[in-house]
Amino acid sequence: MADVARLGARPNRARRARRSVIPGFGLTMGLTIVWLCLIVLIPLSTIFLRAAGLGWDGFVAVGLSARALSAYKLSFGTALLAASVNAVFGLLIAWILARYEFPGKKFVDAAVDLPFALPTAVAGIALVSLYAENGWIGSLLAPLGIRVAYTPLGVVVALIFIGLPFIVRSVQPVLADLGADVEEAAATLGATRWQTFSRVILPAIAPALLTGFALAFARGVGEYGSVIFIAGNMPYKSEIAPLLIVTQLEQFDYPGATAIACVMLVASFSMLLLVNLLQAWRAKRSAK
Numbered sequence: 001m002a003d004v005a006r007l008g009a010r011p012n013r014a015r016r017a018r019r020s021v022i023p024g025f026g027l028t029m030g031l032t033i034v035w036l037c038l039i040v041l042i043p044l045s046t047i048f049l050r051a052a053g054l055g056w057d058g059f060v061a062v063g064l065s066a067r068a069l070s071a072y073k074l075s076f077g078t079a080l081l082a083a084s085v086n087a088v089f090g091l092l093i094a095w096i097l098a099r100y101e102f103p104g105k106k107f108v109d110a111a112v113d114l115p116f117a118l119p120t121a122v123a124g125i126a127l128v129s130l131y132a133e134n135g136w137i138g139s140l141l142a143p144l145g146i147r148v149a150y151t152p153l154g155v156v157v158a159l160i161f162i163g164l165p166f167i168v169r170s171v172q173p174v175l176a177d178l179g180a181d182v183e184e185a186a187a188t189l190g191a192t193r194w195q196t197f198s199r200v201i202l203p204a205i206a207p208a209l210l211t212g213f214a215l216a217f218a219r220g221v222g223e224y225g226s227v228i229f230i231a232g233n234m235p236y237k238s239e240i241a242p243l244l245i246v247t248q249l250e251q252f253d254y255p256g257a258t259a260i261a262c263v264m265l266v267a268s269f270s271m272l273l274l275v276n277l278l279q280a281w282r283a284k285r286s287a288k
Helices: 002-017 025-052 055-063 066-099 105-112 120-131 138-144 152-178 181-188 193-222 225-231 241-250 254-287
Strands: none
Touching: 025 055, 025 254, 055 254, 066 105, 066 152, 066 193, 066 241, 066 254, 105 152, 120 138, 120 152, 120 225, 152 193, 152 225, 181 193, 193 254, 225 241, 241 254
């Protein structure tokens, strides 16, 4: 029996001793932490150190002022609205690209990535040209009393433009791997189209959809170049938080700029952490 046990233990030891393609956990984890600290954590920590020079009262006076709160509300509110719109229409575009073949599909697929490639200033100028009152689309909306350019609605339009690829590129590979045979199997079991989507497809793509939503939201909160051209940049009305930071820097108020940046950083991280926790909870629930 002892000989059999030793023979059975040898393959286990051989598997443990087998070399991995990349270095072991200890080395890779150490490199990961060092690189993360150098690239992300240390630079971000300097923001808090600089803002600490204001003291608590000074920090509240600048970072939580009425003008700053209005800018936070606009930045986070429009980013959330734009990401929600993109979650619907981005899913629709991903579905079309993953499920159907049609003339010009390659062109449409490449066009989805244009917001990634375009400089943000170019996107802002293009949107203003379209949605200003004398623009192609704005001239049609103006008689209806709808103003897009130089209003908070223009901010939402700009954030929808730059956030769409995050949803599509997150969901499209999952839909492609899921395959149409899953829908056919559900149909043979008597499921309606809505039941197939809500009970089969949506649970499978939900983690990818949440990931794309979080990426689009995070990009929208920090977007600057495309928004300043179409927002109007009026304090208390259409001024975004990144523009307020730049305004503080132009006035050489570096501690004030870092105070606003700290509030945005904490709020953004909290919302992204919440999204990640929701993803983990959903994955755990699906595994049961």
